[in-house]
Amino acid sequence: MTKGANVGLATLSEDTGSVIVSLGWSSATGDGDADVSVLLLNADGKARSDADFFFYNHPAAPDGSVQLLGKTPTANGNEDRISLDLTAMPADVQQVVVAASRYGDDRFGTLEDLRLTLADGSGENLLAFPITDAGVESAFIFGELYRRGEEWKFRAVGQGYETGLGGLATDYGIDVDDADEDVDAPEVEEEGAAAVADVPAASAPGLEHEPVPEVPVLPDGAAATESVPEAALPVKRPRTAKKKVTLPKAPRKSLAENDSWRPSRLFPASSLKSDHERETRATSILLSVMAQVPEFGRRLTAAFGAPAGRMETFTEVSLPHGETPKRPDGVIRVERAGRLWTALVETKTNGNPLKGEQVQDYMDIAARRGYEAVITVSNDVALEGSPLVDVKIDGRRKHKVALWHLSWAEVTQQAQMLIRHEGVGTAAHASLLEEFLHYLQHENSGCHGFQNMGPAWVPVRNGIDEETLCQGDQRAVQVVESWERLIRQVCLRLGGELGQKVLPVQRAKRGSDPQSRRAALADKLCDDGRLHAEIRIDGSVGILAITADLRTGKLRISLEIPRSEQGYPLSWAKRLVRQLAEAPADLHIETLVEGHGSGPRGTLEKLRPEPGDLLPKDGGQITGFRLSLFKGMGSSRGSAESGFIRSVDAAVDRFHSTVVTQLERPAARRP
Structure with a gap:
């Protein structure tokens, strides 16, 4: 479709009661990203209330009409999907606006291959709208669905906002608070029915939900029934939020007499045999x-x-x-x-x-x-x-x-x-999910995810070791596919544990075919004997790089961090070493120097007393630092403790828990 064009959904498919709208983009650096948002508008072109604004902190409508499904990696970048159940859309909603926004100083002009696609209930793509004129905008309306009588139609919009998500939302009557607040919503661990509390949403652009009366603090001796002047009420507007039931961070103390007592389970797995x-x-x-x-x-x-x-x-x-x-x-x-x-x-x-x-x-x-x-x-x-x-x-x-x-x-x-x-509605549902999760993670359940690098793994490793593996060998392509599956599973596991979006970074030419990309990576594997991947953890200081060197049998997990914009080189080195006070002594730190690539390097154990050893002797311009941990990789292709897959999991976990968590994160994003 072209900008400004419209089409009736019923003319494209008979199964458009529920549709999936996907917004996609890519970037040359692999780290460009955006967040989708949806606004429901009435006949006047305004949101009925702030609850009609769906974004990363308000991802779903209670009636199921709107649900943000999250990001999935593609061959060239990321795709963010939205489920719209048009049969469940309230009758007074006449228009559904689909948009996306970037945060900080990022602009849509730095992204490539901006596009919207719409699929019907069977998953078949019905239309596509590419956007080629993005520039300095930090928010963008990709398209809108609107009613014409009993029919739903789609219009390709392609309109940008330099004022970001806040400016876009305000135009449609959403009351957005741009105050600088960095308050995390408290985790609710109590049992029982859902309640109402004054809880600010973490990292939200101040979205206010339906207000409830806030109880004022009365002067000493004042009766609770006395009326309080409106001016005496707190300036801060109240917010309503359901208390979501989640698992306690610390498990309760067991009532068992000793460790040999096994707790009863709703879904036992120990007796499974076949x-x-x-x-x-x-x-x-x-x-x-x-x-x-x-x-x-x-x-x-x-x-x-x-x-x-x-x-x-x-x-x-x-x-x-x-x-x-x-x-x-x-x-x-x-x-x-x-x-x-x-x-x-x-x-x-x-x-x-x-x-x-x-x-x-x-x-x-x-x-x-x-x-x-x-x-x-x-x-x-x-x-x-x-x-x-x-x-x-x-x-x-x-x-x-x-x-x-x-x-x-x-x-x-x-x-x-x-x-x-995120939490669920009741304590009973939380307990049921907890039992289900325990079953999935039980060693006897058989539901442990991708655990085998495939029959080509050992021959390819032997071929690399003996230098007999040639370009074009299909077994190398199979290993590259298994590696990609493993990295995606690492992202799923880490994302579930952290509660963050964790996605693989794809660095490929625009429009490249996935099979051609994997064939090129397989040829590179035959040449240098290395498997390489990158993952982005939402809110982290940088992109995590994972390299498996099949010639040396070592895994390298690394992270590049930029230098500070303030201070002097020696203060940068000292500050970095201080941040890594609890990091492993065998952490390698390498200085990145402009025009030279890498510069001085050493282990954290040796650099702690002398951070100045990280400074280039020739006075070169420091651009950042690279932090790396190394680990030997297992040779087994199965699920044994020494297996390659478990080695990758262990290496990523160790680096994230002992290094990444020690580093300062970027400022919370807001419009």
Whole structure:
């Protein structure tokens, strides 16, 4: 589409009751990012209240009409997705504005490949709107959906704001407070029903929710029934926030007499013996928790086009298919306003691969019966351009079925985000999710995520060691794909533990094909014997680099930090060493010098008494410092403690907990 053009959604697809809007971008440096936002407007073009403004601190509507699904990496950058259930949109909402904003001094002109895409309920892309004229804007309206009678239409807008998210929101009647506040919302650990409290949202641009009366502090001796003059009330406006129930940071003291007493579990895993038993139990537990905890069920299905409504789940359902009926592992049904959304579920545990013919049968059954989706769940991680199973879609069929995949690592991450960081509505739901998370992490559950580098791993390592691996070897491509799956799983795990967005950084030419990119990386692996990746942790001081040198058998985790804009070189070095007071003694610190790349280096143990050793002897201009930790990598490709995958996990965890957390973070972002 071109700027200013519009189109009716019904003319593009019959399945537009629920749509997914994706905003995408890339950057040459790999660290450019933005945040999406959505505004619901009435017939006057204004928000009905501040609750109609959805952004990173207010990501979902209670009725399910709007849900920000978060970022996913693409071949060239990031894509931020939004689920819009148009059937659930309130009748007085006439317009839905889809926008994005950058923070600090960042501008949209430094991003590349700005685009909006819209997909229907089956996941098929219906339209695309590229934006090529972005410049100094720090907020941008990509497009809008609006009503024309009973029909929803889309308009390509492409309008920018130099005043950022605050200026955009104010134009639509949102009351935004730009006060410099850096107050973290307290974690609620109490049990019982949700309550109301005066809690400021962390790192929000002052979004005020529906106000409640604030109890004033009365003078000594004043009766509680006395009226208080309006001028005596506090200037700060009240905020309303549900107390969300999360897990306590410190576990309660056990009542057991000794460590040999094992606590009872709602979902025991120790007695599981066969793969079939693990698969059956994991499917039943997953689907049951999805139905019992609405926040969790909605979180997993919204990205697949499911509406927000009453969810029921079933296991081992027999469905006719030719002479022999088929029994998918599970069925998910969601009902809203008389409309049914149905997905067939196929699960695998313990590293067992999905079977193409099995998934194909379920796709055919879903198409014939008018179901919307087939969802596969396994320990594997899906990659763009590299499907886990090949299925054929009959283009002659009018009804389209979407094929989606969930990794058990993603299921675990979503459960962690809810019960450890974002919270759920009741203590019972928190307890249920806690038991579910314990089951997933039990060594016998078989739901541990990606744990095998594949059959090509050992031959490729041997070929690199013997210098016999040649460019064009498909086994190297398989190792690059396994490495990419591993890095994405590291991001999922770390994001769930930290409660932050953690995404891999893709540095690729604009418009490059994922398979071509992986082939180029495979050729580079054959040349230098190294696997390299970068991950961005939201709120961190820089980008984490992970390098696996297959020739030396070492892992290197590193982080580059810029020098301070104030002070002198010696003060920079001293300040850095002071910040790293609790960091490991074997941490390597390297000075980055303009025009020369690297400069003086040494371990933290040797630099602590003499920080001046980091200064270039020739007086070169310091641009920053690189911090690195090294670790030997395991050789096993399985799940043993010495395995390569566990070595990467351990190395990343150690670097983040002992180095990254010691460094000062950038100022909290705000418009």
